[in-house]
Ligand SMILES: Nc1nc2c(ncn2[C@@H]2O[C@H](COP(=O)(O)OP(=O)(O)O)[C@@H](O)[C@H]2O)c(=O)[nH]1
């Protein structure tokens with residue numbers, strides 16, 4: 001579905017000039033992207049932008065752009081590329097104004113075209129962290145999160161659709177970045193701290209100067 005709201009022109013010059021490191025954080029719904037990003041922010045001081053959070057904030061803002069998103073998100077499908085990419089760009093520019101040292105783009109890309117468009121318009125991702133978790137573990141975690149998240153999409157029916165979306169649209173992102181030698185596949189079945197240890201070992205290899 002093409003976005004019905006016309007797009008504002010976004011001047012990316014300040015973001016490109018900053019040339020700070022950008023990491024894509026990819027994984028199924030409930031794979032622990034947000035949890036690990038919080039720990040990475042605490043250790044490295046990077047800026048965490050969750051595409052899902054940006055979309056939920058846009059819905060809450062009551063904007064025309066937000067109005068078209070609720071149904072899509074509750075169906076577990078992907079919102080239009082242009083909408084989510086514009087939201088990410090706008091949030092990155094605000095963070096650069098505040099002196100951001102680099103970005104964790106959590107939940108983006110969710111399809112190969114999103115990654116390609118981002119990298120051609122902004123800059124290449126330094127690394128893509130992929131949190132690899134079995135479907136049954138994802139379901140268990142999301143049902144656990146549903147007890148406190150208050151998210152309209154944390155229910156078994158939408159979870160199943162989000163898992164289908166992940167397998168059909170987002171799994172190709174994993175193959176794409178693996179073929180480019182940029183993917184770090186992290187088994188994320190274990191404890192939060194054990195997984196974070198693996199994250200740190202990989203980030204320290206590329207971010208000595210963060
Ligand atoms: N057992 C376990 N639960 C986790 C782990 N990481 C996250 N969770 C829980 O799983 C749910 C989904 O985590 P979240 O970070 O929101 O995942 P996201 O959907 O990928 O952003 C939350 O309730 C977390 O508390 C982990 O490593 N182990």
Ligand SMILES: Nc1ncnc2c1ncn2[C@@H]1O[C@H](COP(=O)(O)OP(=O)(O)O)[C@@H](O)[C@H]1O
Nearest residue numbers: 029030051052053073077078079084107108110
């Ligand atoms: N990059 C994206 N492209 C399209 N839709 C997205 C994107 N990121 C998030 N969404 C929408 O927002 C919903 C929630 O995303 P998110 O909060 O990242 O979920 P989770 O943290 O459970 O993986 C997705 O199911 C999808 O509808």
Ligand SMILES: [Mg+2]
Nearest residue numbers: 033034050052
């Ligand atoms: Mg999340």
